[in-house]
Amino acid sequence: MSPAPERIRTDLQGKVPVASETILNQALVASRLLAKCRLAMKVLNLLDLEQVAKEKLPQMAYDYFASGAWDEVTLRENRAAFERLKVFYRVLVDVSRRDLSTTILGRKISLPILFAPTAFHKLAHPDGELATVRAAGKAGTIMVLSSLSTTSVEAVMRAATAPVWFQLYINKDRKFTRDLVARVEAAGCAALMVTVDTPEWGRRERDVRNQFHLPPGLAAVNLLPSNARGKIISQSGAGMGQAFSWMLDASVTWKDLDWLRSLTKLPVIVKGICRADDADRSVEHGASGIVVSNHGARQMDTAPATLDVLPRCADAVAGRVPVLLDGGVRRGLDVLKALALGATAVQIGRPVLWGLATDGQSGVETAINLLREEFDLALALAGCANLSSITRDLVGG
Ligand SMILES: Cc1cc2nc3c(=O)[nH]c(=O)nc-3n(C[C@H](O)[C@H](O)[C@H](O)COP(=O)(O)O)c2cc1C
Numbered sequence: 001m002s003p004a005p006e007r008i009r010t011d012l013q014g015k016v017p018v019a020s021e022t023i024l025n026q027a028l029v030a031s032r033l034l035a036k037c038r039l040a041m042k043v044l045n046l047l048d049l050e051q052v053a054k055e056k057l058p059q060m061a062y063d064y065f066a067s068g069a070w071d072e073v074t075l076r077e078n079r080a081a082f083e084r085l086k087v088f089y090r091v092l093v094d095v096s097r098r099d100l101s102t103t104i105l106g107r108k109i110s111l112p113i114l115f116a117p118t119a120f121h122k123l124a125h126p127d128g129e130l131a132t133v134r135a136a137g138k139a140g141t142i143m144v145l146s147s148l149s150t151t152s153v154e155a156v157m158r159a160a161t162a163p164v165w166f167q168l169y170i171n172k173d174r175k176f177t178r179d180l181v182a183r184v185e186a187a188g189c190a191a192l193m194v195t196v197d198t199p200e201w202g203r204r205e206r207d208v209r210n211q212f213h214l215p216p217g218l219a220a221v222n223l224l225p226s227n228a229r230g231k232i233i234s235q236s237g238a239g240m241g242q243a244f245s246w247m248l249d250a251s252v253t254w255k256d257l258d259w260l261r262s263l264t265k266l267p268v269i270v271k272g273i274c275r276a277d278d279a280d281r282s283v284e285h286g287a288s289g290i291v292v293s294n295h296g297a298r299q300m301d302t303a304p305a306t307l308d309v310l311p312r313c314a315d316a317v318a319g320r321v322p323v324l325l326d327g328g329v330r331r332g333l334d335v336l337k338a339l340a341l342g343a344t345a346v347q348i349g350r351p352v353l354w355g356l357a358t359d360g361q362s363g364v365e366t367a368i369n370l371l372r373e374e375f376d377l378a379l380a381l382a383g384c385a386n387l388s389s390i391t392r393d394l395v396g397g
Contacts, residue, residue, distance in 0.1 A: 039359065045374070046330045046351045049367060053357035060210040061123045065353045068297035069202035074305070075297035078328030081305030085337050085395050090383025098379050099386040100372065104322050104345055105191060105267055105288060107163050110140030111372055112387060113335060116326045116347035117167035117193065119148035122218050124356040130159050131356060135364035137161030139372070144193050144347065147180070148220045148244070153187045163190040167271065169198060170256050172249040180222065181263050193291065194260060197272030199250040202299035223247060257285045274309050276316035289322040296327055296349045307338060314342025332374025336382055340395040
């Protein structure tokens with residue numbers, strides 16, 4: 001049992017008034033350490049972390065983070081595909097020294113795992129995106145900041161110690177999009193990730209049932225008009241559909257990707273690819289990278305698992321640009337499998353949110369550290385000392 005701080009204060013106030021503040025602080029530190037130890041014993045992997053987050057979060061927030069579109073078939077498939085794939089490990093390889101690092105768009109990162117763009121981090125923890133970007137910096141990897149962030153891009157960049165990329169949707173209001181790109185570039189983001197699987201919001205029925213809305217005091221602050229920036233407003237509605245439909249444009253085509261590229265010197269990465277022809281076309285239109293993604297199964301339900309379409313997308317890209325994958329990455333072993341099938345790196349979405357909800361920055365660090373340890377062990381067991389020895393023949397049906 002950890003000591004209850006209120007109880008200690010009462011006891012100390014009665015007995016040792018002079019030393020009470022110091023003792024109280026030590027007791028608080030000890031109880032926090034104890035809580036962390038308990039968490040560490042309880043959380044062996046990211047699936048455990050989700051359970052702890054679920055207990056902490058209000059139902060509406062948990063459902064918003066966890067849910068997929070319609071029947072959530074793709075949500076299950078994203079995971080199932082990783083579980084189906086088998087590893088044909090190599091033996092008698094010297095794996096006593098292992099290097100997990102890689103380079104992406106000219107930047108070295110400590111491991112091939114990025115933080116995917118996810119909305120509304122303050123819904124998970126009051127420190128929101130600041131906690132996330134600090135954890136990314138500590139882990140030596142890239143955070144992709146969602147355009148639906150609850151912290152301004154400028155504040156996030158001030159806290160960043162590793163590259164940050166910015167995710168955006170091409171808005172109906174092209175002037176708004178142009179201004180946002182200029183703002184993001186000025187703030188110091190290193191790349192843009194344009195999400196293209198979103199002509200409309202997918203229908204997440206859990207959100208509709210819960211009448212999902214942002215609590216008072218939270219807002220997608222990067223999307224407020226400049227004269228309202230800094231002010232806190234509440235954006236609400238029954239699910240994402242009503243509240244944020246103004247920021248999408250169902251008429252966006254490849255021409256708009258060309259237009260976006262013409263606005264900026266930043267590399268543009270295309271997120272939301274599920275077909276080889278679209279992978280190829282993205283590169284033809286000047287994309288500096290693609291993300292094989294189905295938006296964490298939140299858009300088109302019954303879309304195939306990202307892992308299942310990865311090899312053909314990677315083949316179509318044929319090494320011209322980096323290929324990222326996200327959707328269902330929950331084990332270090334999954335990272336090995338994605339890299340074997342042609343990914344340069346993977347992104348994690350929900351695991352970051354589970355870490356955040358559990359314990360702010362420290363919880364996100366727990367999430368990425370668990371994955372790092374698992375990936376390191378997976379490399380050893382597969383007979384790979386570094387990422388270049390992860391080849392396609394390592395995996396199969
Ligand atoms: C709660 C939540 C919010 C998300 N918000 C965005 C977003 O604002 N922009 C975007 O491009 N993708 C968004 N995504 C999709 C993620 O970038 C990513 O594709 C997905 O989460 C990966 O799957 P995983 O959660 O299984 O790791 C979101 C996903 C979740 C779960």
